Amino acid sequence: MLSCMHEHDGPLTRLRRSHEQAVLELLRRHGPLSRADLSTRSGLSRTTLHDIVAGLVGSGSVVVGTPHVEVRKRGRPVEKLSLNPAAGEAVGIDFARRAVHVAAVNFAHEVIGSASESHPADLNWPERIDLAHRLLATLAAGPAADDRRDGAVHLDALSAIGVGVVGPLTDPGSEKAHAQAIDGLPDLLRKRFGVPVLLDNNTRLAALAEAVWGAAADSSDVLYLRLSHGVGGGLVVGGALHRGRNGLSGEFGHITVDPAGRPCDCGGTGCLETRASLDAVLYRYRESGGRAGDLAGFLSAAADGERPALDVLERVGSDVGGVLAAVCQAVGPGVVVIGGELAAAGPALLEPVERALRQQLMPLARHHVDVRRATLGEAGSALGGIALVLHESPLLSHYPQPVTEENA
Amino acid sequence: MLSCMHEHDGPLTRLRRSHEQAVLELLRRHGPLSRADLSTRSGLSRTTLHDIVAGLVGSGSVVVGTPHVEVRKRGRPVEKLSLNPAAGEAVGIDFARRAVHVAAVNFAHEVIGSASESHPADLNWPERIDLAHRLLATLAAGPAADDRRDGAVHLDALSAIGVGVVGPLTDPGSEKAHAQAIDGLPDLLRKRFGVPVLLDNNTRLAALAEAVWGAAADSSDVLYLRLSHGVGGGLVVGGALHRGRNGLSGEFGHITVDPAGRPCDCGGTGCLETRASLDAVLYRYRESGGRAGDLAGFLSAAADGERPALDVLERVGSDVGGVLAAVCQAVGPGVVVIGGELAAAGPALLEPVERALRQQLMPLARHHVDVRRATLGEAGSALGGIALVLHESPLLSHYPQPVTEENA
Missing domain, CATH: 3.30.420.40 (ATPase, nucleotide binding domain)
Structure with a gap:
């Protein structure tokens, strides 16, 4: 049933799709309607309307029924069209x-x-x-x-x-x-x-998902960063997912933090991921004398205010904030959302992130971005x-x- | 005459606009058409079509004429509609x-x-x-x-x-x-x-302009960087200008290159502009023992292969390439266009830019971006x-x- 919209469809294909959308929108808004009602409300001719409706019925998007039988002058019941309640799932x-x-x-x-x-x-x-x-x-x-x-x-x-x-x-x-x-x-x-x-x-x-249902549901320009086993993210631009040419966008984890840094799994050197992935964070933590061996222990130590854990989060936050500042200068999102397992550290991570971000943004832009923790968890x-x-x-x-x- | 499209217009406003666009597109493609032709070709009912046409005539977008008089059965000449040749300028x-x-x-x-x-x-x-x-x-x-x-x-x-x-x-x-x-x-x-x-x-x-008429006219995802008295730029995303929330996007010149660097006019510290603006470049050049005092002299020295000039361009290119790499990781454009007066240095600048860019991109992305010099000059x-x-x-x-x- 699904046929995706393409920006570069010809104008007449776009016209047909806009007719389909108008019909579906009218049914969504008004409930069951007759073809005559649809024609009047949509401004489409009877011929065009019948053609559009036939396509929608054929695809299963619209069903024909007579839920409220009305009798016309000549005695034939008026067919009402409605959205197929099973089709939208x-x-x-x-x-x-x-x-x-x-x-x-x-x-x-x-x-x-x-x-x-x-x-x-x-x-x-x-x-x-x-x-x-x-x-x-x-x-x-x-x-x-x-x-x-x-x-x-x-x-x-x-x-x-x-x-x-x-x-x-x-x-x-x-x-x-x-x-x-x-x-x-x-x-x-x-x-x-x-x-x-x-x-x-x-x-x-x-x-x-965070831009539609989650932490940034009030914004149409969103930068999402996930701090997990890998470090990645995504951009929502004008309410739509931004893919970039060849799909290579949102790779915030492979922005270089230190050109002389450690080799990264991507083949590059000194990427953010080499500093802010879970492994990198736990490695830094153990090097700083931290006792806990795994993420849960580390997060618990941070929650208890243990100094090595907080220091590591401060340094990670500073690295992350610097990368976010560069991307924000370029893209100008309204909201930055931080997700992934490390976001569970809460303010101990997000405050250093926000501090470094604002410090490296140009002053004019500093108060035009919010930093928030992701809300959708593993179902995101x-x-x-x-x-x-x-x-x-x-x-x-x-x-x-x-x-x-x-x-x- | 102009009424801009807004993403968040209601569906019926969008429908009316799509009708207007369809009519204009048909006139653009077929030349003068009668209302009957337009109705048939657009699929719009006579009533809707008359309404849409009246609006377009009222706005001056469409003119009514009888360039090729045809006589219908009842003897009345058929009015033909055409685009107003003076209106589209x-x-x-x-x-x-x-x-x-x-x-x-x-x-x-x-x-x-x-x-x-x-x-x-x-x-x-x-x-x-x-x-x-x-x-x-x-x-x-x-x-x-x-x-x-x-x-x-x-x-x-x-x-x-x-x-x-x-x-x-x-x-x-x-x-x-x-x-x-x-x-x-x-x-x-x-x-x-x-x-x-x-x-x-x-x-x-x-x-x-570079994405529509210039160096990147074959690409719909373009990063443009201007190296001039200031350093700035813009992003074209999916063929449209990307503005960002509050218009604060494309500010590549204020991405931090060195958090301990020189103060920038924007109020920040160590921004790319402090290293790659014309003033900054000429300052670096004179510090390196360059003799020429102004941009023309500097560019001429570089063209002659003078070592201090080429060294400065190498360092500027490296800074610029690093910033571009960060933005490309985030946005994934197909083409990077370099403009502004400094771009006149040609390969002596663009080659170091491209080298640093590719070196800092993740290997998977290295060959998915072209670097080109802007072509539209000061009229851009x-x-x-x-x-x-x-x-x-x-x-x-x-x-x-x-x-x-x-x-x-």
Whole structure:
């Protein structure tokens, strides 16, 4: 059912899509309408309207019924058209390194549930997809389903799946093994779920989710940074996910902090990731005489005010703030959101980040950006997959946009 | 005549605009058409079409004529509608620090001329506007006008003016003096030219112009850096100028290169501008034992292969490349364009820039960006003003988009 919008479609294709969107919007706003009503309200001719409606019925987006029979002069009941209540459901899946996360929304675009399960890092793709399918089935059967108007999550009525995966998604033909593995993934998913699949980097999807449902739901220009085993992020520009040419954007973790620094897994030198990944932070912490051996211990030590832990967070925050300042000068986001496991350190991390950020921003810009902690947790990327579907599907692209100053 | 598109307009306003665009696109593509033809080709009902056409005629975008009289059964001649050939003209003005640049396009969106004149830095706004008006009048009377199909540039038929000004444009109410001065500028321009005015930072406009007509006309994701008395730039994202929240984007010159460096005019410390502005470059050059006293002498020394000049360009290029790498990691543009007076140094500057850029990009991204020298020169920002009008006006937004991989 899903056919994504493309900026460079011809004007007449765009015109047809705008007609489809207008019809869907009228049905969304007014409920069931007759073809005559739709024609009047949309300004489309009968012929055009019939053509557009036929396409929407054919795709399953619109259903024909006579819920409130009216009798016209000649005695024939008036057919009413309405949105297919089963058609708007969307699912997000996040294939993280060692876990699968899923989430689903109903037709009202309410999140009806999410689920997660860990797995070994070497689990193969068919087994990961099986796991995702099983997790989604638990949502369909789960207690949350009882509250829904139409009774159950119809996985067989999904319009599309938004999927997050680890690592940058570059051109097909890249020599990176994970990119090759991912080449076959959309096909596997399409075969299993029978619907179109939209794929993006899972950290970028977390950025989109924070801008739609999370810490930056009031802003349409958002910089999201995730501090985890890797350091990455994403940009939301004007309410839409920014991908960049060849998908290589939001790679904040590979911005150079120290050209003479340590080698990074990306092949570069002195990247932010070599200073701010979980491993790098724990390494710095142990070098500073910290006692705790793992992240939980480190976070607990920081919460207790242990000096080596706080010092390390201060230094990490300073590095992170400097990189964020450079990106903010270039992009000018309204909100910076910090997520990932390290964000659990709270103000002990965020305050140094904000201090370094503001200090390195030009004075004119210093008070035009907020720094906030991410709110969506581990379900963020799966929710971002849903947001991707909602934003890119012509059926669903009227999903409420993040509030901006203009429409607040 | 101009009414800008707003992302957050309601769906029915958007629908009306898409109808207007469809009608204008059909007239642009097919030439004069009757209302009946327009109705058939657009799919709009007669009622809607008449309403849309009435609005377009009222705004002056469309004219009614009977260029090829056809006689219908009842003997009444068929009115043909066509685009108003005088209505589509747009003008760009760049109010630089010490000069005014203007440029104009005809209805076919061909640049018919540009003109410039220097002035003292303290010239007041009414006098600058007079100067712009006089320069535009020379275009209207100039030899270029003879080549045009309709004979003369009708300044009184302008649809809009795109204007570039120096400095960041932040919220009204900012305490910066130049922002206050600019508050009254749109009114002064509107009074003088009698048409809507679109205002933006002139360096950002140069970025847009390079992406539409210049060095990056084949790319829709462009990073433009200007190395001049100040250091600034702009981002074109998906073929559109990226402004950022509160207009504070593209400020590459105020990205920190050395937190312990020299104070910058922006109030910050160690910004790229303190190392790569013309003054900073000439200062470094003289400190290195360079003999030439001004930019022309410096550029000439570099062209002659003088060691101190080349060393300075190497160091500036390294600083610039490092900042560009950080922004490219975040934004992922396909093309980086370097403009401003220092770009005249050519490969002696651009090669070190590119070397540092690639060295600090993550290996996966190294070959996904081109570095090019700007091609539009001092008229760039005025041309960008035109591009702004062409992109933001519903009348003109079908101006050919930059070619991308999808539509190449």
